[in-house]
Amino acid sequence: MTGRVLHAHLHLLDRQVVRADGRLLCKVDDLEIETGEVPYVTAILAGPLALGPRVGGVIGRLMTGTTRLFRPEEGPAPPRVPMSLVAEIGGAVTVGGDVPEASLERWVRDHLVDPLPGSGGGQAGAGAPRPVRRSEVPVRDRLSSLVGRRVVDRDGGPVGQVADVQLTQDGPLLGETTQALRLSGLVVAPRHTGQLFGYERGPGGNSPALVRVVIRRLHQGSRFVAWEQIGDAGDPIRLTEPRAALLPLEELFTRGDASASA
Amino acid sequence: MKRFLAVTLGILTAIGGFVDIGDLVANALVGSRFGLSLAWVVVVGVVGICLFAEMAGRVAAVSGRPVFDLVRERLGPRAGLLNLAASFGINLLTLAAEIGGAALALELATGIDYLLWVPAVGLVAWLVMWRVRFETMERVFGLAGLALVVFLVAFFALDPDYGELGRQLTHNPSDDGAATYWYYAVALLGAAMTPYEVFFFSSGGVEERWTRRDLGVMRANVFVGFPLGGLLSIAIAACAATVFLPQMIEVGTLGQMVLPAGLAFGQIGLALVIFGVFAATFGATLETALSSGYSISQYFGWQWGKYVRPREAARFHATLLVSTIVAVALILTTIDPIKVTEYSLVLSAAALPLTYLPVLMIANDPDYMGDRVNGRLSNTLGTLYMILLLLVAVAAIPLMLATKAGQ
Known part of the structure; x- marks a missing residue:
């Protein structure tokens, strides 16, 4: 049996990633690949650290540079969504499981939106897990480096x-x-x-x-x-x-x- | 019955929501200088916006993806970012113009200087976006904007010289050069086909959770509502052509633009038209501000929309807040809102293909659309419009420079 055939650029990259309940999560800014005997896609990479290198030029460097500046760890990596969580690839990419939200969203919510009256929230977000950090995803492990x-x-x-x-x-x-x-x-x-x-x-x-x-x-x-x-x-x-x-x-x-x- | 009501309400909202400060300024200006000789551009623009809004609405209903998702997906991150920068900038300029327009309407109504109204308009607009439900917001200001129908009634009440107006349809009554004529043609097209309209229309479809079953209602809104809105635009031009053109008065302020209604119906007419202008520009303030949030969120994949609580779309709401503040600040520099409107129109016209090409492409992609891909008519017209929009985009800036922005 032959599997489904997709094209990375056409069907995956730059599509919207949606949670199972319909909330929007991120874009497929890049794909992480395992470059072994059988190369395959391991995760969706999101956020400016994944997007910046694809945009390229001054703007791209500015994107990654600013993000690095505000991240505490050495060689920070873009957030990953493992491919095993992907439930469906269509007009949008649907993922199941508990994927942490972007840190900028959390920061803006905690410092700007929640303090405003009528934001509809209290302290509900306080308990949610913070995104797990990993060290940098090397360029050769990114699908966009092939293109x-x-x-x-x-x-x-x-x-x-x-x-x-x-x-x-x-x-x-x-x-x-x-x-x-x-x-x-x-x-x-x-x-x-x-x-x-x-x-x-x-x-x-x-x-x-x-x-x-x-x-x-x-x-x-x-x-x-x-x-x-x-x-x-x-x-x-x-x-x-x-x-x-x-x-x-x-x-x-x-x-x-x-x-x-x- | 309920369905009939929904369709009627949608159409009325579309009519009232069609006219914004851009249509108002461009049509009144053109009417006073060129009579009805540019009315054909409004017709071309309305057909164009119907065509592309229908496509964008269909994509939103079938696949749940709004326009800027498509821009990013088809053009890729780099060209998409360029597009975002251009659209966002123009959108901000339009937002400033709409806020200025609403404040000017309040000045006409109260006699208090418009600059004092600008922060109030910005604050109330933000509060509406922060708290009011999407459907309520769209309905209230769309229906209130219907007060502008007074222009249509005023036109007939002014007892115009129909023979002369008819002659203007084919003969340019002005002695300005051809470059000026075409400059205003471009501005009028920009007014009728403003990109934010499709951003807002398709994102609104997602906000209201359209499905395939809503396609009929959506098409009724587009194919009946927009052309009637276009008719209102032409009525504005016709009023200006009747009142100002014979006197050789060039319209330059909002006060002059609303005058025909006053001449026809006295104080009541003036009150109605000022109310209509305020509703239309304030409604468009909300639409443009939301569009700025929609476009940036959809490019970066952030959660957006008023269908979730503000805290669940934090970055989206932060964008709305910041854009509104920047636009208010821009108008507070005492820059003339009418001038801002004119520039935003021409720049919009230059940016049109950026928005409409991806829409045309995705509307043909069976991956997204299934069996709802474009028919032959949509594609033929769509291709013709793409050629037209490319020509307009190339010509817009040189025409602006050559005519010193229509002087």
């Missing part, structure tokens, strides 16, 4: 840059029943042309033709790299095969369609 990385083929010829990471839900067991999202492939775009917006995903319904044509055009020549074709996942990522052996993205979805209808 944008250069890809070269067996002979060192350029293939392009990583535009998205394909995830397949057939990794090791997390908790009792859920299987982890294994990193199963890369979508490589020939140029730095921004996000794929999901329009590379094949004949996706009746999207506005003009927008689709423009975005397809920008990503012409994109290829799919299966995880097994990767020789060295450093920077740049070196493949074990020549460029010509890679599957063009267009064929990936026509093949996917054929197998779906069969």
Whole structure:
């Protein structure tokens, strides 16, 4: 049985994380990955320490810098939500279990909102557990570090840059029943042309033709790299095969369609 | 019967809530300078806002995700942040303009200088956002804003020269250059399609917990309420065209803008129109302030909304408080609120594609929408509007510089 196939950028990153009771928790600001024999996603990373490096530039550094300044520990880490708590991945990511809220929310509540009359609260928050701290999540353990990385083929010829990471839900067991999202492939775009917006995903319904044509055009020549074709996942990522052996993205979805209808 | 009532009430709220300080200023100004020769822009703008508000409302009802969630998700963190900065800034400017408008209406009513009213308006607005239920808030100020219908009645009571107004529909009566004409066209489009309207509309859908079953009511609000609101906008322009254009008076103050109603119905007309202007601008103050909280919370994934107690959405309520204070401070610098409105309109027009492109994309994504993805008509119109909005965005700032903001 093959597991569910997702794309990290398209289906997970930047989506809203919601608690089982409907309250909003955070965004999927980044994903933590386990880079072992079988690489898989271990946790959702949230907050400015996860978002900052993805925003990049001065603003991104300012985001992480300010956060570090106000955190007492050495090498503070972004809050994590373990993937074993994830119940559903849809328009939003639903998590079960008891996930602590962000510390900024707590601080603003304790120091600004609660003292105002009519905030509807007393001291209820006092007993709630404070978020558990961990030491820093290294950059190479973050999924976003793969995106944008250069890809070269067996002979060192350029293939392009990583535009998205394909995830397949057939990794090791997390908790009792859920299987982890294994990193199963890369979508490589020939140029730095921004996000794929999901329009590379094949004949996706009746999207506005003009927008689709423009975005397809920008990503012409994109290829799919299966995880097994990767020789060295450093920077740049070196493949074990020549460029010509890679599957063009267009064929990936026509093949996917054929197998779906069969 | 109950359903009928809900639909009617929703439509009336949409009409009253459509007009804000931006529509008021832009239409009165344009009416007094260009007659009805720019009325077509209002029509284009209303069709646009209907189109995109319907999409945003549909996404909110089907997937429960409001507009800025979509912006972040489709544009990614970097472009999303840029978008947030632009939208938030423009929103703050609009908020300041609305507070100024409400204070000016109070000055007209009481004779006490508007600067003294500004802090009071800010405080009351914050109290309403802090304590009043979302539905109550939206209904009360939307319905009160209906008092602006007096403009429509006044137009007929003024016994205008219909032949001349009809001629203006196709002939520009002004001798200003083409650049000025197009500058005001851009401002009018910005007024009709202000981005905060869709932020507020879709977030409001989530606040009121719309589901697929509410799609019918939502569409009725959009497709009946907004066009009637647009008609009100045109009536404001037509009144100004009737009263001021023949005298070559260029409208520059709120006092002049409400004058046509006074000319038609005396004191009662004036009282009604001032009440309407206050309700509309105060209602829009709430909408823009909430929109600033919605957009920033939805970008960062914070808990937002008035459907939870304030202490459960602490960062959201802190944003509302800070934005209101900053906007009040901006107006207290004695900057002219009418000028602030004009600038916010043109900047809004420049930022339109940033908001509407992600909406168009997600409305087509079966992951979110299931079988409720866009039909062919929505997509064709949506694409045409995207091209139009891109052109407007490129032209807005150069036109502003070239015409010295419409001088």
